[in-house]
Amino acid sequence: MxxxxxxxxxxxxxxxxxxxxxGVSTSTTAFVGPTRKGPLSGTPEVMTSFGEFTRMYGGLSNLSFASGTDAAPEMTNYLAHAVRSFFENGGARVYIARTFQPRIDAAGTVTSSGLAQSAQFVTTAGGFTAQFRSREPGSGYNGEIRVSERLSPANVATMAAAPDGSLLRIGGEVIARSATLRGSTGPTFFLTHNDQLTLTATGVDVTIQFQGTSAVVTGSALAEPVTVPDDTTLVVTVDSMEQTINLPAGDQSIAALVDAINRSIRYGRAWIENGDQISLGTDRHGTSAALAVQANDLLGFAGGVSSNGGGNVADLEHVTIAEIQALLDGARPNTLRVTMPPSTGQLTFATVATGTAATLQAQDTPGRTALGLPSAVATGEDGANPSYFLKTNGSWALVGGVNIPAPDTSQPLTTTAHLVSVNLETEDGDGNLMAYENLGFATTHPRYIGAILPQRPSRKADALQNLYWLQTSGTNEPFALFNGLLGGGTENTIPVAGGNDGGTPVSSSMTAGAVSYERGLELLEIIEDISIIAAPGSSGFDPNDTADILYRDVQNRLISHAERMKYRIAVLDTKPGLTVGEVREARGLIDSTYAAVYYPWITIANPLARPGNDLIPKEINIPPSGAMSGIYARTDVQRGVWKAPANEVVRDALRFEVDVNKRQQDVLNPEGINCLRYLSGRGYRVWGARTATSDLEWLYVSVRRYFIYLERSIDVSTQWAVFExxxxxxxxxxxxxxxxxxxxxxxxxxxxxxxxxxxxxxxxxxxxxxxxxxxxxxxxxxxxxxxxxxxxxxxxxxxxxxxxxxx
Structure with missing residues (x-):
């Protein structure tokens, strides 16, 4: 009163x-599952466009859950496609809870953390090392870091104003340079098996050999003639591309069968082995080559067989500079660097040593020809022998180059001098760029590169935007860091590789560094405005999960999460390729008023497909939960949450994986399985609006979601009444x-x-x-x-x- x-x-x-x-929002969605990159801990981030999603969580490129497929990932990136479908179908906001399972061996020991890293570009006698590492695991972090020198004129005023940790170069208008050979333009290079490259660096031969073998399978011995029944096919998968080859009927010779296979097979070949066996091999040579033949007793492939390529590069036709550098380091460490400077775009070999004493020559080998390297001897340049000084506690101390007295900062300089720093640009595996300017080399510099790119930034925004960090060990040596970053020149490209997508996702995990579906859903509990929850792709990630353990466990966790949070509904996918009987059996295992099941999967045009490249399928199947979550949101905005999200067009559908007809839906609809159907003249539509429950009071999705809307609106807006x-x-x-x-x-x-x-x-x-x-x-x-x-x-x-x- x-x-x-x-x-x-x-x-x-x-x-x-x-x-x-x-009234509260009912269209905010959350997806949980693996992505190519992105944060694994902390509050999940909300995405308001697909472009924003690709910048933070990576693009649509396939995932790889085994080391044998890292070079040519085969698993469709279901969650990324679901996010794209969500926005195309009218969605506006989606939170992403990323999952990741480190790769482990049979004993449960982690064999790969999935983190991307560069080679150590600094290794000194004093024990100082430096390399770049990704902040989180993922194949999306495999990229490169481009470094360029930045010079600012030095005079009495600028030297006085320069902060501690600044690097000063006096003299050296002509800089000492490495011996350099430039070859073909990239970004990758074509070689053949056992091509040898010998580079003579200052009198020392550095020899590497490019090795890559194709994946080969051989059937058992056959007796001629081979009687082939009508409609017999051979199903092969070449580098993740499944092909069905029709075989000629009747009595056939082995040669005739091989000819028939060679007329149809893409990116592979067949031949006769030992006179009575059929062998198949990939055109690709390298560790990424893969070949699988489904069981075919007729041709000697009983039980089905598979094989992977071998060698020391992923693909001999597309050798990367990171692979070349790894081979060079293996042959003779700290001798040669291979880069592709942005200014030239050419493959460039350079000696670590500088000056006229440094020489480099490519010997007459197949590797020299393949890489387009000249035969002439390249010689380094001495330059003007600059001196480098580091500002420490206000004074300049010599740290490298010619030994001259420290400059008198009270008097004008008589020699050209520059304050030296670097500009740095990072590019991840999806082409996203981040630029950093005027970076210093000493820990005392206000823009020390290790402080700008730390392992654990103090601001969350920096942790999300800065994908890489500088890992160092030992006592900081600024001059060594300067030389290592620039590789002895004025610009340098540092590859970052080794990041991977981990192992097959799991519903729960005790492995260090793992974020399972269980943990991902826990992270979503702290966000109150989510109304729709889904795990796109969880039903299709593990083809060997014949018992459906992952699928059922994730599904049950989604339902439990929605029921526990009370104001959410779980949008559930069926497994891909199910028959009507199989989907009924799957639906019979759940009963919840907070869940809805959709069938079948959606066939869309593959955004990754490129003309002339049949290795990439033109069409792919994706789970319906992404599109359905977008349709929920679209219906809420255009009509209202009380309108059933059905009889709505699925905007990105070419067709559906299974063509459900009316008689089939007569069986599925009463059991709460919402069908996606093609209706002549009306396109591809959602033709079901039921929850997955036996409780007739909550039969419809719109009723459940409208009560969620009413309950939460009243809950949020009547908090004022407490303690009145x-x-x-x-x-x-x-x-x-x-x-x-x-x-x-x-x-x-x-x-x-x-x-x-x-x-x-x-x-x-x-x-x-x-x-x-x-x-x-x-x-x-x-x-x-x-x-x-x-x-x-x-x-x-x-x-x-x-x-x-x-x-």
Whole structure:
């Protein structure tokens, strides 16, 4: 109560109207699953466009859950495609909880953390080392870091103003340079098996050999003639591309069968082995080559066989500079560097040593020809032998180059001098760029590169944007770091490689560094505005999961999460390629009013497909939960949450994996399996709106979601009532507040009834509360609503009548 103590006029604000209830959003979605990159810990990030998603979590490129497929990933990136489909179908906001399972051996020991890293570009006798590492694991971090020298004129004023840790170069207008050979333009290079490259660096031969063998399988011995029944096929998968080859019927020679295979197979070949066996091999040579033949007793491939290529590079036709550098380091460390400077785009070999004493020559080998290297001897340049000084506690101390006295900062310099720093640009595996300017080399510099790119930034925004960090060990040596970053020149490219997507995702894990589906869902619990939850692809990641353990466990965790959080619905996928009987069996294992099941998967045009490259399929199948979550959001915005998200077009569909007809849906729909169907003249549509429950009170998705909307809206907007005096004034205020909200809902068409009395009721008085309730601090308000339900069966009864009929 206000106090009135002194005489005067008192003006006070008051309210004569009840509180208001604002409807909450029902279209905010959350997806959980693996991506190419992105944060694994902390609060999941909300994405408002697909472009924003690709910058933070990576693009659509395939994932690899085994080391044998890292060079040519085969697993469709279901979550990324689901996010794209979500936005194309009308979604506006989606949170991403990324999962990751480190690769482990049979004993459970981690064999790969999945982190990307560069080679150590600094290794000194004093024990100082430096390399770049990705902040999180993932194949999306395999990229490169481009470094360029930045010079600022040095004079009395700039030297005085320069902060501690600044590097000063005096003299050296002509810089000492490495011996350099430039070859073909990249980004990759074509070689053949056992091609040798010998580079003579200052009198020392550095020899490497490029090795890559194809994947080969050989069948058992055959007896001629081979009798081939009609419609016999051979199914082979070459480098993740499945092909079905029709074989000629009748009595065939082995040679005729080989010819038939060679006429049809793509990116592979067949030949006769030992006169009576058929062998198949890939055109690709290298560790990324893969070949699998499905069981075919007729051709000697009983039980099916598979094979992988070998060698020391992933693909001899596309050798990368990172692979070349790894081979050079293996042959003779700290002798040669291979880069591809942005200014030339050419493959460049350079000696670590500089000056005219450094020489480099490519010997006459097949590798020299393949890489386009000249035969002439390259010689380094001595330059003008600059001197380098580091500012420490306000004074300049010599750290490298020619030994001359420290400059007198009170007198003008008589020799050209520059303050030296670097500009750095990072590019990840999806082509996303980040630039950093004027970076220093000493830990005391205000823009020390290790402080700008630390392992654990103090700001979350920096942790999300800065993908890499500088890992150092030993005592900082600024001059060595300067030389290592630039590789003895004025610009350098440092490859970052070795990042991978881990192992097959798991529902729960005790492995260090793992983020399972269980953990991902836990991270989503702290975000209150999520209304839709899904795990796109969890039903298709493990083809060897014949018992459906991962699929069922993730599905159950999604349902438990939605029921526990109370204001969410789980959008569930079926497994790919299921028959009607199989999908009924899968649906029979769950029963929840907080879940909806959709079938079948959606066939879309593959955004990664390129003309002339048949290794990349033109079409792919993706789980429907991404598109359905977008359709939920679209329907909420365009009509309202009370409108069933059905009879809506699936915007990105070319077709559906299974063509469900009416008779099949007559079986599926009563069991709560929502079908996606092609309807002639109306396109590809969602043709089901039921929850996965046996409770007829909550039969429809729109009813469940509308009650979620009502309950959360009332929950959020009546928090003011807590600890208010529990009496008639409060009860009347709540009655009017809720009644006004429901009246507005009735006017929008969300509630049935010719009058508000028929549409809803609100009771909050002594009839809803006993004295014991009041004594225990309880206020009980009873609300009943006549919610609109979808017209699932539209029935027109038509009959004949006579001309004089009266009714």
């Amino acid at each position: 206000p106090e009135y103590l002194a005489p005067g006029v008192y003006v006070e604000e008051t309210s004569f109207r009840p509180k208001s209830i604002e 005096p529990n009496g008639p004034d409060l009860w009347a205020n709540i009655r009017e507040t809720v009644s006004n909200f429901l009246y507005a809902e009735w006017l929008t068409g969300a509630l049935l009834g010719a009058s508000r009395e028929e549409a809803f009721f609100v009771r909050c008085d002594r009839s809803t509360m006993t004295q014991q309730d009041l004594d225990l601090g309880r206020l009980i308000c009873e609300i009943g609503v006549a919610v609109v339900k979808p017209a699932e069966f539209v029935i027109f009864r038509i009959g004949q009548k006579t001309a004089d009929a009266r009714g």
